[in-house]
Amino acid sequence: MNSLDGIDNGELPTGGGKRAPAIECRRIESDGMSWYLCESGAGPDVLLLHGTGSSSHTWNALLPNLAGSCRLLMPDLPGHARSGLPRGRRLTLDTMSRGLARLLEAIDARPVFAIGHSAGAAVLSRMTLDRSLDPRAIVSLNGAFLPFAGATSHLFEPLARLLSATPLVPRLASWRLANRRAVARLVAQVGSMLTAEQLDDYVELLRSPRHIGAALEMMANWDLSSLAHRMPELGVPLELIACERDRAVPPAQARGLAAKLPVARLHSLAGIGHLGHEEDPARVAALLRRIAREVDIEL
Numbered sequence: 001m002n003s004l005d006g007i008d009n010g011e012l013p014t015g016g017g018k019r020a021p022a023i024e025c026r027r028i029e030s031d032g033m034s035w036y037l038c039e040s041g042a043g044p045d046v047l048l049l050h051g052t053g054s055s056s057h058t059w060n061a062l063l064p065n066l067a068g069s070c071r072l073l074m075p076d077l078p079g080h081a082r083s084g085l086p087r088g089r090r091l092t093l094d095t096m097s098r099g100l101a102r103l104l105e106a107i108d109a110r111p112v113f114a115i116g117h118s119a120g121a122a123v124l125s126r127m128t129l130d131r132s133l134d135p136r137a138i139v140s141l142n143g144a145f146l147p148f149a150g151a152t153s154h155l156f157e158p159l160a161r162l163l164s165a166t167p168l169v170p171r172l173a174s175w176r177l178a179n180r181r182a183v184a185r186l187v188a189q190v191g192s193m194l195t196a197e198q199l200d201d202y203v204e205l206l207r208s209p210r211h212i213g214a215a216l217e218m219m220a221n222w223d224l225s226s227l228a229h230r231m232p233e234l235g236v237p238l239e240l241i242a243c244e245r246d247r248a249v250p251p252a253q254a255r256g257l258a259a260k261l262p263v264a265r266l267h268s269l270a271g272i273g274h275l276g277h278e279e280d281p282a283r284v285a286a287l288l289r290r291i292a293r294e295v296d297i298e299l
Contacts, residue, residue, distance in 0.1 A: 031102035036082035037075045041068040044297060047111035048074045051118025053215040055081030057201055058117060061278050065285030069298045073109055079214025081205060091218040093227065096123050101132035113297050117141040117277065118249060122227055129230050136295035137237040139288060142249045142274050145257060147224045170213035177206040191245035191273025198278055231261060238264040239291050243276035
């Protein structure tokens with residue numbers, strides 16, 4: 001596979017060459033959008049959401065370290081990898097939350113446990129606040145819950161809007177990132193170290209102008225101010241896993257959130273960065289299993 005421009009081009013990246021057995025992927029039409037959903041295992045439903053610029057492949061290294069006694073639901077976010085874009089709608093937190101709620105209805109899924117990486121954790125929290133998701137607990141892996149602070153908020157968001165509205169930019173970006181060395185630099189900037197095979201997975205993703213364009217649009221329209229205001233209303237346990245080498249979402253954000261929210265609990269992991277669940281899947285999986293057991297789920 002050389003591109004993700006078309007949504008029917010072969011297999012997803014395999015997460016560093018390791019693909020858990022019995023993963024099934026299918027395309028689902030829901031609420032005017034084509035979703036790409038991967039599933040593994042059988043039992044109570046568990047929803048896993050990747051972050052901006054990634055795809056459902058990010059969980060593949062983790063899966064062999066889980067028990068397989070739940071049905072793991074791993075969609076590609078709108079516009080990412082093999083999922084389509086919502087017709088006539090921007091990629092906002094509201095759009096994604098509502099769209100995912102309709103997807104869960106379409107497949108008759110009722111997740112009892114939810115795991116989100118980076119922006120995926122914000123989507124899960126918004127869905128829970130909107131009562132379209134009712135998990136026993138939410139696990140945030142380096143969750144991005146807070147708006148950009150200070151001058152950054154005035155610079156980054158307008159820049160992202162400008163870039164996402166310029167069709168040539170995603171193509172130039174995909175061309176610049178179409179090699180392992182460039183992707184390795186990008187991964188290093190968020191504090192992570194991946195294997196050559198894992199880097200190749202991201203090279204495949206970042207060769208797609210459509211995928212890059214969706215990530216830029218998502219960042220341009222990602223207003224977390226209202227979510228930050230509503231987070232004290234969250235009524236389910238929020239387990240905040242903060243990887244200490246993360247340079248994309250500083251661990252201080254998780255520490256601050258844990259200090260403010262009675263439902264939140266902090267778990268710090270040293271030695272890994274923003275993609276910690278790909279760097280050290282065995283250690284992250286052990287923590288996830290322990291958290292799940294506390295709410296009577298065998299993950």
